[in-house]
Amino acid sequence: MSSSTSPTGGPWRLHPDRALPADPTTRDLARSIYSSTRDLPIVSMHGHVDAAMLNADQPFGDPAEVFVVPDHYLVRMIVSQGVPHDSLGVPRRDGGPVEADPRAIWRTFCEHWHLYRGTPTRFWLEHVFVEVFGVTERPSADSADRLYDAITERLATPEFRPLALVDSLGMEILATTDPATATLADHGALAERGWGERIVPTFRPDALLHLDAPTWAADVALLAERADLAVDSYDGYLRALEARRRAFLAAGARATDHGHLAADTTPLSAEDAGRIFAAALRGEVTTAEATAFSGHMLFEMARMSTEDGLTMQLHPGVLRNHDPQVLTQRGPDVGYDIPVSTEFSRSLRPLLEAFGHHPDLRFIVFTVDETIYSRELAPLAGVYPAMKLGAPWWFLDTPDGMRRFREMVTDTAGFYNTTGFVDDTRAFFSIPARHDLARRVDAGFLARLVAEHRLDLDEAAETAVDLAYRLPQQAYPALR
Amino acid sequence: MSSSTSPTGGPWRLHPDRALPADPTTRDLARSIYSSTRDLPIVSMHGHVDAAMLNADQPFGDPAEVFVVPDHYLVRMIVSQGVPHDSLGVPRRDGGPVEADPRAIWRTFCEHWHLYRGTPTRFWLEHVFVEVFGVTERPSADSADRLYDAITERLATPEFRPLALVDSLGMEILATTDPATATLADHGALAERGWGERIVPTFRPDALLHLDAPTWAADVALLAERADLAVDSYDGYLRALEARRRAFLAAGARATDHGHLAADTTPLSAEDAGRIFAAALRGEVTTAEATAFSGHMLFEMARMSTEDGLTMQLHPGVLRNHDPQVLTQRGPDVGYDIPVSTEFSRSLRPLLEAFGHHPDLRFIVFTVDETIYSRELAPLAGVYPAMKLGAPWWFLDTPDGMRRFREMVTDTAGFYNTTGFVDDTRAFFSIPARHDLARRVDAGFLARLVAEHRLDLDEAAETAVDLAYRLPQQAYPALR
Amino acid sequence: MSSSTSPTGGPWRLHPDRALPADPTTRDLARSIYSSTRDLPIVSMHGHVDAAMLNADQPFGDPAEVFVVPDHYLVRMIVSQGVPHDSLGVPRRDGGPVEADPRAIWRTFCEHWHLYRGTPTRFWLEHVFVEVFGVTERPSADSADRLYDAITERLATPEFRPLALVDSLGMEILATTDPATATLADHGALAERGWGERIVPTFRPDALLHLDAPTWAADVALLAERADLAVDSYDGYLRALEARRRAFLAAGARATDHGHLAADTTPLSAEDAGRIFAAALRGEVTTAEATAFSGHMLFEMARMSTEDGLTMQLHPGVLRNHDPQVLTQRGPDVGYDIPVSTEFSRSLRPLLEAFGHHPDLRFIVFTVDETIYSRELAPLAGVYPAMKLGAPWWFLDTPDGMRRFREMVTDTAGFYNTTGFVDDTRAFFSIPARHDLARRVDAGFLARLVAEHRLDLDEAAETAVDLAYRLPQQAYPALR
Structure with a gap:
């Protein structure tokens, strides 16, 4: 099909204007805007780099x-x-x-x-x-x-070595993602060596919130052990989760992270939640009950975030492990996670009705379904103070994907109801590249607004810095 | 976050090319096209300015x-x-x-x-x-x-003063939106002062068509009073609605306006409609019955439009008052109306099957769900003579929103199955600004077609005038 | 509304740069890329030109x-x-x-x-x-x-004359679409005259797979006759379909073509399939059973393709004959087919789970619902080897539609999980125009990548040739 790329002579160099718009007027403006953000430190608050790898520093x-x-x-x-x-x-x-x-x-x-x-x-x-x-x-x-x-x-x-690169690549802060049952030992060791403010954990309780997951019973047992609390009732379960959140906070965590298939946040009554939890403990929970419980727990997680301040991140709408044979043979995370149509306007309503104006909630939503940018997400984030839109996620973390996000979201949500750029990767080396690409694409989008006389250049440069640096900091503030 | 915008010296001026494309070739063409429409009168047929305010003229x-x-x-x-x-x-x-x-x-x-x-x-x-x-x-x-x-x-x-501004801002005609039970006294008084052809009412019966609305019984009583007819049966209700439509027509109305959650237009049998209406009168209607009845009434409204000629406007897909606490505290229309996914292909089928080829129906559809532009709306409007596409609505009434509308609709529906620009606002002063923005964006879209040699410049200029002025006039013709 | 277009002097000529991007930098690159594909032969593998017309050559x-x-x-x-x-x-x-x-x-x-x-x-x-x-x-x-x-x-x-035009218009190969019950006599006659490698049939069994179609019983009778096999049971039905596929293969067919309302591919047990088929033979099938059976048969068609090698084409999501009166008066295919929202991630899962990695399956998916490009189709085609994305189809086979397809698909699926350009028309004369337009649009898209320094020019030119010529050949290989 294709011969390999043949360099046209001389060593491989990257063009300084790559991923900037082609129109010369707009490109000149984009260059100028990008120059304000190119060398800013990296705030990486949604990463999936392995904490053990960082701590080992091999x-x-x-x-x-x-x-x-x-x-x-x-x-x-x-x-x-x-x-x-x-x-x-x-x-x-x-x-x-x-x-x-x-x-x-x-x-x-x-x-x-x-x-x-x-x-x-x-x-x-x-x-x-x-x-x-x-x-x-x-x-x-x-x-x-x-x-x-x-x-x-x-x-x-x-x-x-990993930690030398964290420094040399300009990562001011790097969050990892850790199961709610993590010991946090690696973070503890890193903190002892002075990295506690720069490498922080993120609380991810998914495995505990899906009562019909095959590993649920084992995970709950581990939760009890880590929290040193009995988890033999719904109340105990809540208390253990709250305890683990406190442990994460103490270890420097700034956020929680929730990957659910649907965005449903409908709360259950305490009675219903308790009854379903008890059924799960007996191994008798139905799929419908487990699904309802997981939506209820998103509501509870928001409630806990209003109390302890952890920024809450939700990224729904991915059907994991589309091919069950591949899952059996290779395990998860080998490329078979496929997005599905996702609803937000009705699904988030219970959470937003209860906590959308709460001064202490920061609720960040990601999506891989770009059809809901202008229809649902921008209108919601454009009015509820607690809600912010994360960066285009996963399959949408692309030059054209990021441009479409800005084009479809800014009209109604502006720039300041978004979090600015948030990467999401387990590929350590790609983190600076991803931030650089986002800065280029945002510079290009802002440059077009300037070229079309919809924004002044000084405003555009300031906004670019906000998107690259200040907004992510504000979305994930330090809590210790 | 942000310092305020600092003028870079000299007084604040707006660039004459604002919102035109940045590419110099395309911009030159866009300028030329825009010059054909910049000074055209404003036809504002979907406004929500208060008639009493206009009549008071304070x-x-x-x-x-x-x-x-x-x-x-x-x-x-x-x-x-x-x-x-x-x-x-x-x-x-x-x-x-x-x-x-x-x-x-x-x-x-x-x-x-x-x-x-x-x-x-x-x-x-x-x-x-x-x-x-x-x-x-x-x-x-x-x-x-x-x-x-x-x-x-x-x-x-x-x-x-309001009426002086209607003149000086170039509004050739300005429609208000009025409940079906309005006295139309303000319009009468305006007509006596010679404004009857320029300020016209629009018939909006939503409150009467949703049998489970808390105010429904009171509204029906008011309907009976205004129409001077008994509304103690479904037949009486239809006759009263028809009488009110006649009163609006006599007052200069050109259109009806319908805001429903869904686009369903499935008719009920007369028996079922009568039975449900009777249940509503007794205060015993179910939500399912009320929903079915409201879809049925869209069908009936189309039928009435084929008889009296009022242009029918439908804008579905908005979940009103997303936060019930805000509704309780502040009332409606304070920013908490959120779009939801909307279906048109199947929902409009009964109406279009019955009246889609009727020579006397003009049926205009608006949406806040842009995912259905190319999939459903353009294919429907591109074949049914009665159906036209309104301008991008509400959250989509934006530079990029209008561009996407043209890009996704023109391929299949062309320009001449759209209504041209229709504003939708209660913000009186913004009306000229909205029309100006639409003219700029349409000029930019047309300029791109010319720059890509897909359209000739004379055609583009003519089309621009059609979109800004002639098509809205044709979509909402005078009926008196 | 509109005066006709008046030529501005001189005869009507088409601009050589039509449908190329307007920005001069990008246009120069696009011209260069388009020059690589402009004169390539046409590979037309999804046409609906009438075989009898070609054979008659009148x-x-x-x-x-x-x-x-x-x-x-x-x-x-x-x-x-x-x-x-x-x-x-x-x-x-x-x-x-x-x-x-x-x-x-x-x-x-x-x-x-x-x-x-x-x-x-x-x-x-x-x-x-x-x-x-x-x-x-x-x-x-x-x-x-x-x-x-x-x-x-x-x-x-x-x-x-038709065959002279096939030559002079540069059609290297032209596929027709033929019902599964076609005699293939026209293709036979064409083959005898030496056109057997250039005009080939396509196997379209839709009428036989929808058990509740009014013509189904007659079609099944015809199937039995053509296959010379008894079709009095589900097994006989499968054998007859397989026999017809072999007949099409012998006549040069390279592909099957499937137009279903939904993309469901859930298999039934042999028992259920047999029971439903028997009910259909007795004229007692329900709509739900017929729908389930048609999804099952897509699964079976994929299975057969793994055995006989015919490329499988699926294009779901069109509600045919939206206006039943028009259907009654004029028949199908007069413009009243309207797209509906379509789901792929879950619907294709059974098929892909079973055959998505099969080395002998080529499964090409088309859509008229562009909302699923980035959400479902690109992620699926970007991992399952058997699945490729067809060109933007029908209402989306447009300059902006093709551009949006590349913008939303390439990020995740690249170029090499698409089939390149595939036309879909019964309008014989439009075939070269459609290929020319696609080549221009793809040149424009690739030129933008080069202008933004995301691709080298030599790569872009090579990719353009792949999209215009090599990929369609690979997607529909010769099987005789």
Whole structure:
């Protein structure tokens, strides 16, 4: 299909104007706006980097282990062209053999570089390879081995240890995401070494809120152990969750994170909640009861956030593990999570009715369903003080996706009912690239407003800084 | 967050090319097209300006009373940042105290000017302040008092009385929206003074069509009184509605206006309609029956329009009063109406099957759900002669919203199955600004077609005039 | 409303840059990219041109018969403005009189030329009139008769016989769509004359898969006859369908084509399928059973495709014959097919779970609901190897529609999980115009990526060729 990209001579360089608008008038303005944000520190409040990895602070592995195998964006694209997971070294749950030679995996990746044309993955990888690793050749079958060696060499240097990179890549603060039952030992150890203000946990109780999850009973047992409280009733369960939130707060957490299939937030009566919880303890909960309970618990989580101040993050609308065989063979998070149509106007109503004007609630909503930007999310965030719109999420965290978000949201919600840029990745190296791309795209959007005389340039530059830096800080304030 | 906008020197002026495309080729074309429509008279057929205010023709109040307190666009944006309604002087239903100093309210508004960056509200306000009031400073904490004084001074002049402004602002015709039970006395008095052809009522029977509305019984009693007919049966009810439509026609009305939650138009049998109506009279109607009846009545309203010629306007899909506490405290129309996903293809089918080819029906559909532009509305309006698409409505009445509407609708419905621009506002002063913005955006869209050699310039200019002036006239013809 | 377009002097010519972006930087790049694809052969794999017409190879009829009467795009637009079908010569099922003078029909069409402003229909017609017929005047009331004569004269020449045009218009391969019960005699005759590799049938079994269709019993009887197999049981039905697929394969078919209202692919147990089929044979099937069976049969069709290799095409989401009176009077395909909201993530799951990784399945999905591009289709096609996204379909086969498709799909699915351009029309003459438009729009999209430094120019040119030529070939490979 495609020959690999052939450099047109000279080493691979990234154009300073990449992802800025093409029209010269607008581009000049965008450049000027982007210059205000390019070098700002990174506030990364929704990350999924592993806390243990940061605490261990050991050298990263080989290029395949760092860039290919764990990145579901990369893997899914190559798999979509018929390359089996095995060839990419994605582990099998049964321990069966998969490609074990990192150089072969890396080569497979480089041979498929053309698949990423026009994708944000390509933008991020280019940024990482050139800006962070100093690579001078495009990936291709021909260059694969040389790139492998060049990256491997860098990864072995002390400057490429995780914590050194947190510093050198400009990450002012980096949040991890941690199950509600986490010991937080890694964060504790990091805090002892002075990283407590910069690497903070996030409270993610999903596993405990879905009563019909196969692991629920085990998770509840673990919750009791971690909280050192009996969880033999709904009341005990609430108290244990509150205790864990306090432990996260003490460890520096600023937020909770909730991934539900639907956005429903309808509260149950205490009686109904108690009855359903008891049924779950007996292993007799129905799917309908579990679903109702999970919506109820979003309401309860908002209530707790009004009390302890943790920013509440909700990102609904993803049908996880679309292919059950892949789940069985490879586990979750290998690229088979597919968005579904999601409703917010009615679903969030109970939560917003109860807490939407509460001065101590910050409730941030993400979506992978862009059809509800102008119809539901902007009208809601444009009136309820507690609600803010997170950045375009996951499949929408793209140049055109971010532009559409601003175009469909700003009319009704303005800029100041959004959180500014929030990344969402387990790919550590891509974090600066993602922030850089968002700053470029927001500069382009603001530049168009200026070029169309809908905004003044000084306002645009100020707004750009707000989106890149101040708004994320305000959305996730320090609570200790 | 934001310092106020600082003028970069010299008085505040609006750029003549504002809201035109930035690309120089396209902008030149857009300028040329816009010059054909800039000075056309305003045809405002879907307004919500108060007829009593027009008839009284008294000086407007202070700047807060004119611009801030009654404008839910302005209020909701400031409320969304945590400023209480009280500070903005929004009255409480219980008569409790709210900010009563208009200067303080105005100051709060000016201090929050940065919130409107990138919003159509900002565009409209700039137009009004600079073009209509001759203001020379941007709103800010610093300029607030000076702006207040300047605007107040203007408002006191005879040129700023309502009817003088209808003239000087170029409003050729201005429709109000009036409940089906209105006496139409203000319109009568205006007609006696020679304004009968320029200020016309619109028949809005919503309150009478929703059998489960708390005020329904009282409204039906009022209907009987106004129509001077017994409304003790479904037949009497239909006859009274028809009589009121005739009274509106006699007063110059050109249209009816229907705001329903869903677009359902399924007719009931006369027996079922009669049975449900009788139950409503006894106070025993169910929600399901009332919902079915309201869909049935849309069908009946279309039938009546085929008989009396009133243009029928439908705008479904808004969940009113999302926060019931705000409704209790402040009443409706303070910013808490939120769109929901709406279906049209199946819902409008009964109406279109019966009347979609009727030569005497003009049926105009508005939406706040832009996902159905290309999927449902353009295909329907692109084949049924009776159906036309209204302008992008409410949250979509924005530069980018109007552009998306044209981009998603024109392919299948063309320009001539739309009504051209129709404003929808109770903010009297914003009417010319809204028409001006629409003319600019349509000029920009047409200019792109010309720049891409998909349309000739003479065609574009003619189409622009049609959209700004001729199509609205044709969509709402005079019936007397 | 509109005077006809007046040429500004000189003969009507099409601008070489039409439908390319207006910004000069981007246009230069787009020109360069388009020059790589402009003259490539046409691969037309989803057409609805009549095989009998091709085999007969007789001169086409008059301009009205060729361009107006059978083209539902043209007819619906004029009908939408209140012109009755009769005036356009659309035949009545009862044989009642309609306009029979082709010159009068043509004149009506030309008088309404302004309705097509901004539509793809205009773009296609301009291309055909100017590029294929050498017309030098724009359609208008004034020019109608001259255009009629000029086109009629051309149509009478040997160069304008169907098979000569297949050659001269650059159609390397042209697929027709044929009911599963077709004799394929026309294809046989074409093959004998050496056209067997260039004009191929497509297997369309819709009529047989919807057990509650009024013609189902007759179609099943015909199926038995064509397959020469008893179809008195579900097993016999499956065997007969498989036999017909083999017959189509032998006749050169490369694909199947499925138009269902919903995208459901849930399989039934063999017992349930057999029971429902038996009920249908007795004329006792319920709507719910028939709907479930049709979803089951999509699953079965995918299974058969894994066995015989026919590419499977699905295009769901159209409510056919929206106005039942028009159906009664004029039959199907006269412009009253209206899209409805469609769900894919859950609906396709059974099919993809079973066959989404099957190395021998090519499963192509089309939609007229663009809201699911980024939410469902791109995420699905971006991971399941068997699934590819067809081109924007029907109401979305437009300059802006194709641009939006690329903008919303490429981020997640890239270019190489799409099929490249696939036309879908019964309007023979429009086929080259549609491919030309797609090549221009894709060149414009790719040019923007280059202008924004997100892609290199050599990559863009290569990708353009893939989209125009190589990907359609790969999506519909030859199977004989």
